[in-house]
Amino acid sequence: MTTNLYLIRHGESVPNVEPIIGGPRGDTGLTARGRAQAAALEARLAASALRPDILYTSTLPRTLETAEYVSRALGLPAVPEDDWHELRPGAADGLSHEEWFARHGGPDGRDFDTEPYRTFAPGGESWATFLLRVGAQIDRTVRRHPDQTVVVVCHGGVLEASFYHAFGLGPTGNRVRFAPLNTSITHWRHGPGRHDDRRGWTLVTFNDAAHLHDLDASEQPRPAVPTPASGGED
Numbered sequence: 001m002t003t004n005l006y007l008i009r010h011g012e013s014v015p016n017v018e019p020i021i022g023g024p025r026g027d028t029g030l031t032a033r034g035r036a037q038a039a040a041l042e043a044r045l046a047a048s049a050l051r052p053d054i055l056y057t058s059t060l061p062r063t064l065e066t067a068e069y070v071s072r073a074l075g076l077p078a079v080p081e082d083d084w085h086e087l088r089p090g091a092a093d094g095l096s097h098e099e100w101f102a103r104h105g106g107p108d109g110r111d112f113d114t115e116p117y118r119t120f121a122p123g124g125e126s127w128a129t130f131l132l133r134v135g136a137q138i139d140r141t142v143r144r145h146p147d148q149t150v151v152v153v154c155h156g157g158v159l160e161a162s163f164y165h166a167f168g169l170g171p172t173g174n175r176v177r178f179a180p181l182n183t184s185i186t187h188w189r190h191g192p193g194r195h196d197d198r199r200g201w202t203l204v205t206f207n208d209a210a211h212l213h214d215l216d217a218s219e220q221p222r223p224a225v226p227t228p229a230s231g232g233e234d
Contacts, residue, residue, distance in 0.1 A: 003146060004148075013027065023060070023086075024061075029065045040211045052150060052151045083136075089120050127171050
């Protein structure tokens with residue numbers, strides 16, 4: 001049994017541009033550029049042969065707004081699930097990066113990346129607990145949808161965590177940086193290998209943003225801005 005999992009990053013958001021830490025309070029949705037990117041994604045998906053069985057979305061505003069475009073293109077309702085969230089920032093939600101570090105950074109200048117078990121801020125997640133949450137959500141989704149195609153509108157950090165999950169990496173391993181573009185598509189396949197029956201992960205595509213090539217320069221995708229809340233992307 002093979003499951004095809006398509007992870008789509010949201011369009012450019014206000015937290016990406018400010019930049020601020022975009023949890024439920026700090027996230028105010030997409031920018032005008034982000035909406036243009038989402039419209040281009042909608043046109044591409046509507047013209048494609050992709051016919052998924054279900055569409056999920058993170059419940060943060062930037063993903064919910066992007067999922068409206070994807071839902072129209074695919075003719076499926078978007079099912080919201082909290083566990084597709086970006087890393088949960090707790091008390092840092094809505095702060096600028098400078099404010100976050102002043103209030104919650106290490107007293108000796110250490111940053112969040114060097115301490116994977118340290119919570120991002122009071123009430124938030126650590127890098128380790130974020131990887132555990134996303135890995136468990138991916139595992140549940142694959143088990144729930146054998147022999148089906150699943151699309152998820154999510155975040156750059158979730159895309160990064162999918163690689164850690166697929167490659168069996170823990171939070172203390174070497175950090176690998178990713179730069180997923182807004183509205184880019186990453187396609188994983190989970191199922192038996194070509195030469196044996198053991199189920200495993202195959203990366204089919206990563207960072208596919210071909211639908212944005214014809215946008216004006218002002219609307220071109222930007223690589224994810226490094227943010228402390230996601231270990232690299234949001």
